[in-house]
Ligand code: PSU
């Protein structure tokens with residue numbers, strides 16, 4: 001484990017890492033900004049249980065009082081969920097000020113990867129990643145998540161990207177930056193709420209062992225950066241593409257009308273989509289996170305056996 005005087009690895013996580021047992025990182029922006037209270041807290045706690053049930057130790061990541069935390073208590077998760085969007089959404093550029101001023105921050109995919117790496121955690125489960133936004137050719141709104149995947153050696157297991165993003169441009173960006181994009185049991189990029197997007201992924205892998213082996217080879221070759229695993233939402237929870245795409249188009253039109261920009265865009269769109277679909281998208285969102293957590297735990301377990 002890298003020594004870092006700003007980092008607190010909770011005892012259970014530290015013990016598992018020291019003993020070479022599997023650990024899975026989880027982000028906290030999905031709790032504070034990605035879902036409403038109290039479903040956010042219920043989901044975050046259940047995700048940790050899913051990880052345990054699949055043989056790994058969960059490490060939910062956040063910044064509390066300026067401390068980088070790898071592994072939260074249920075009370076800390078409750079605090080983040082209840083405080084919601086009043087907690088700063090912390091991406092890479094936010095870290096110095098939040099830590100120096102001893103503030104709280106909910107970690108995005110970017111900062112969760114960074115802190116996981118500092119703690120020595122290699123596998124991270126989430127719902128969706130940030131990417132190249134629709135209209136990025138004029139707004140230049142490209143998530144820092146993509147840059148982090150290009151630079152930080154963590155495997156991120158997600159359900160693909162939401163079509164609030166430009167999926168084609170997101171894949172182009174990842175290709176340019178040398179990030180492998182793997183479909184788990186599929187050759188097609190899943191679009192978060194749906195199993196299909198019309199875009200092909202680089203490779204299909206079908207078992208946690210294959211994912212673990214691929215990640216190990218990437219490390220041993222000395223390649224920088226992570227791997228993006230896209231795991232389709234289970235069929236029974238997937239949404240009607242027409243319904244969800246219409247909701248997303250409406251949400252984007254609203255965001256343009258309201259002049260939303262910068263870091264507020266993604267949380268705004270997530271909340272709008274949820275409102276427009278009457279909560280159906282929230283149910284799908286919760287189920288796909290459980291599905292990703294289970295795969296991440298099994299992959300972390302396989303990685304420890306290599
Ligand atoms: N996409 C989702 N759910 C989320 C997020 C994205 O489907 O909760 C969150 C993640 O924390 C992700 C962040 O890292 O939003 C990306 O924000 P931005 O687009 O501002 O980079």
Ligand code: MN
Pocket residue numbers: 141142143144262263265
């Ligand atoms: Mn952005």
